[in-house]
Amino acid sequence: MARAAGLDPLEMLREVGIDPDCLNDPDLKVPSEAIGQLLENSAERSGWQDFGVRLAESRAFLVLGPLAFLVREQGNVRTSLQLLSRYMHLHNESLQLWLEEEGQQARLCFDHVGRSSPTRQSLGLSITVVYRFLKQALPEGWEPERVCFMNEAPRDLRNIRRVFSGRASYKEAINGIVFKRKDLERPLSTSSQLGRYAHDYVQALSAGAPQTTTAQVRHLILAALGNGHCSLDAIATQLGMDERTVRRHLDREATSFNALMREVRHELAVRYLVGPPRSRNELAMLLGFGAPQSFTRWFRGEFGVPVAGWASDGDA
Template sequence: MTALVRSASLTGFTEVATSCGLDPYALATEVGLPRRGLDEPDLMIPTQSVGQLLELAAARGREPAFGLRMAESRRLSNLGPLALLVRDERTLRDALEVLVTHIHMHNEALSVRVEQVGNLVSIRVEMGVGPGAFRQSSELVIGVTFRVLSVFMGAGWQPRLVCFTHRAPADLRVHRRLFGRAVEFGHEFDGIVCNASDLDVPNPGADPVMVRYARRLLEQSSGKRPRDSARVRELVVVLMPRGHCRVEVVAQHMGMDRRTLARRLAAEGTTFSAVVDNVRRDLLGGYLKDGARPLAEVSDLLGFSAPSAFSRWHRNQFGIAARSRVNQP
């Protein structure tokens, strides 16, 4: 069975390839990947082909740090719905447990192990294709893992050691720029070693409401192909706080036009607006219950263009003003 990965794994490929004088779309076609996989993040594409693409681009572009350069521009949102749960966990330890459990939803060939010995923790990443088989993929994955850790620890954080099983390249400038000087090659595993105490630093941006909601979504879709309405629900949760929760945007993420999406949702007895309203109602209850957020912030988190739009929606949904529910049990 061919292992698949979300096409979000190719975020940054077009920019790095172009800077190396390459045609990114021609390279994708050469290894049998769809051209739109470079533009749409949620296609499921073969992991093997992605590895081949990165190796080909690194060789043709004479850029031994191709994968790392892609990692430098990565954001947590590249993990899709999984990013919601990782971002809002209480500590880095909790976030790593989520990655260990659910990373297969992003990349079926990837596994993550966390091992603690004394005061040191090793975060080991295994690609499922054999050590050193795809050097660029390994460096990309370790680079992205480092970026995830830095979300919690801050931009100035440095690990104790970054390990690669392959040999060192002649030029280490990109490695030093991203990881600092604690990089070791020819190691027994690909991964990152850090202090155990780093894993228990509280996450000041943790959102318990979003954690509960995102965990429920992931559990519902884990191990089976989700219904279209469930997939729409996941995308709505991801896009809503960023102000991009429009039917045409969601349809594009799913590789179809808005009419096709409307037909599929109708076959499941729902509509895009109904899914959005359901998500908003679910999240609103949690935000009001937890209580610390002003209504203007809640309005933003629920994807409204202005607090007045949120107020109208709330009155239409519940028959009362939103302000009347604040601080009520």
């Protein structure tokens, strides 16, 4: 991709601190922050604002390794996407996925947590890889309702329209794929009855690289904020613990549920405010506040300025 865009791939790697020797070892992990910056630099210098989407076209779903086998071996879309969300940390520790169901609609949401560099290209890459998997695994002709991106549309949309069959939508409230809820029950054509073996294998890998309670709670807060069900009690239930046990684990890791909630809200608030314009009502809902007034009070206390003041300062 870099060469096709007139770039020197090895020099681009060195520039962000990645040893080019990593290209010879597909199992070697490299910093996601550096990869994200590499993609952003490549998009900027090539002039291809859809660089991440283009790159995804050359990447088979099996690039996810053992996780890909587990996901494609499930009996239906719901189980497949739930396991993809649960075990994504084995492939990319900064990328978080979660499945939302509301009314007749389902949404697979994507986000990068703890990243200071821009994420437009890496999110475009990840969303396109999963979109292409669903297209392969579901009956011919299946399409989601929308493929959503929070950023503005690229200047040249020809490639985007081709890849997503005209379903891409920009300046959206989420990064992700929106489809009919009933699609979650559809069987996968990729299943070959190896699901149990794949599940056991990925579980063994996950056990060898355990996530901290802090990481798990952050992930669940992120997934639950916009649904209005983000409480310590609800998250403890999902972790199979009681509230006291979760508090004790977080205390050992020098944090707390309230501190993590504040961190996640802070990160998301900044991301939403630098994206497409949103009303106070929408921001309050996305950040898990019951009323716009509660969001307004929290924002002033967190950033020291009202929402309008933050936007005029251009910094948080």
